[in-house]
Amino acid sequence: MVPSEPILRPVFSAEQIATVVKRIAAELTADYAGRHLHLLVVLKGALFFAADLARHLELPVTIDFIRISSYYGTESTGGINLASEHEASLRDKDVLIVEDILDTGLSLQYLMTSLAAQQPSSLKSCVLITKVVNRAIAIEPDYQGLFWRGGFLVGYGLDCDEQLRNLPGIYEMEQQHHGRSSL
Ligand code: IMP
Numbered sequence: 001m002v003p004s005e006p007i008l009r010p011v012f013s014a015e016q017i018a019t020v021v022k023r024i025a026a027e028l029t030a031d032y033a034g035r036h037l038h039l040l041v042v043l044k045g046a047l048f049f050a051a052d053l054a055r056h057l058e059l060p061v062t063i064d065f066i067r068i069s070s071y072y073g074t075e076s077t078g079g080i081n082l083a084s085e086h087e088a089s090l091r092d093k094d095v096l097i098v099e100d101i102l103d104t105g106l107s108l109q110y111l112m113t114s115l116a117a118q119q120p121s122s123l124k125s126c127v128l129i130t131k132v133v134n135r136a137i138a139i140e141p142d143y144q145g146l147f148w149r150g151g152f153l154v155g156y157g158l159d160c161d162e163q164l165r166n167l168p169g170i171y172e173m174e175q176q177h178h179g180r181s182s183l
Pocket residue numbers: 045070071076099100101102103104105106107108151152153154158159181182183
């Protein structure tokens with residue numbers, strides 16, 4: 001449950017996020033030059049990140065969505081479910097997974113393994129926020145933006161009980177609640 005007046009500490013401003021998103025887009029534009037990039041956006045958290053990233057890519061781009069759930073409350077549980085599938089086949093495509101946060105690594109590991117089975121011509125990952133303390137699996141995103149070693153984050157797509165996604169910046173939420181991120 002989101003407290004009626006949650007205590008939010010500003011962590012990354014909208015301007016900082018925009019700078020990092022443009023930098024990642026420039027890297028992708030250079031690395032995928034001459035190719036077509038298929039963005040596979042992990043809903044719902046990566047919604048705004050993907051929308052901003054895509055608009056800075058100077059490449060032919062297609063966009064599809066996937067939904068998984070693995071994160072309950074403010075601590076990861078470790079169980080991953082595929083909640084909804086992407087529409088388009090990944091076969092022979094240059095696929096980039098677009099994720100909001102890398103925490104334990106379980107979600108990204110699950111996605112990399114299950115999507116690789118669909119025989120894309122390449123499969124890489126792009127994560128806006130890398131949490132540096134909780135990793136259970138040694139996995140590094142191919143592209144990453146911001147690094148964080150604190151607590152639970154909300155805003156710019158990240159939720160607590162489906163709320164607060166619409167904040168333009170990213171905030172750390174005080175941990176006295178038992179909220180639930182819905183990915
Ligand atoms: P992992 O499987 O532990 O790496 O979990 C990553 C997923 O948990 C991310 O895709 C997020 O959707 C969610 N998550 C992790 N940390 C936070 C947070 O601080 N706020 C909101 N969602 C989070």
